[in-house]
Amino acid sequence: MDIHSEKIINQQLDRAIRNLRLHQFETSILEKKEHVLPFLEAQIEQGSSVAVGGSMTLAACGVIDWLRTGHVSFIDRYQPGIDVNEAFRRGLSADVFLMSSNAVTLEGELVNTDGTGNRVSALIFGPKKVYVVVGINKLVFTREEAQERIRQKAAPMNCERLDRDTPCRLVGECVDCNVAQRICSANVVLSRSHVPGRIHIVFVKEALGY
C-alpha cells in the first residue's frame, strides 16, 4: 500500500475502531495476513472447542489448516461425511467461533447475509468468544453501502464459489431471486456486542475474501 492510500485507510480504520469500541466490540489491527495465525494462537487457549463460519478469509490466513493440527478441539464442518447441520448446532455452544464479516461500517456495525444462518446466529449468541477477521476491503461507510457490497460482490461471488444455480452468477449482481439455491436468507446488522468484548474484530490491512 502506498503512503497516501495508507494515510486515508488509517483515518477510516481509526473512525471504525472508535465507533466499534463505543459499541463494546474489542478491536485489533494486523498489518498482514501472515500475522493472523500467530495472533489467534496467542488468544485461543489450547484444547478450546472452536467452530468456524464459512470464510475465504480464514482459509487464506491458514486458520483452517491450523485448527486441524490438534491444538484445539475443532468442530470441523468441512470433514467429509460429517452431518453439517449437527456441526452447525455444536458450533453454537463452542468456546470460540471464528468468522469474517461481509462488511464493517465506519459507524461501528457488522453487516452480514447468511443462507443457513449458523454464522450470524453464533455471532449474536452462543460461543463464549467470537473473533471476526476482516480484510480492509470489507470496510464501508454506511449500512446501505454494506448492503450494496453484499448484493454486488460478496453474495454473487459466493454463489460462484459454491456453484449455486442462481441468477446473480449470470448477471454479476443480486437480482433478489427466489430460486431454490438462493444463499441469502438472513440479513443481519449487529450494532453492538451485548457482552462487552465478547466479539473481537481483527482488521488486516490487506484485501481478504469477498
Ligand code: SF4
Ligand atoms: S438473493 Fe439470489 S440473486 Fe441475490 S445474491 Fe442472493 S442468491 Fe444471488
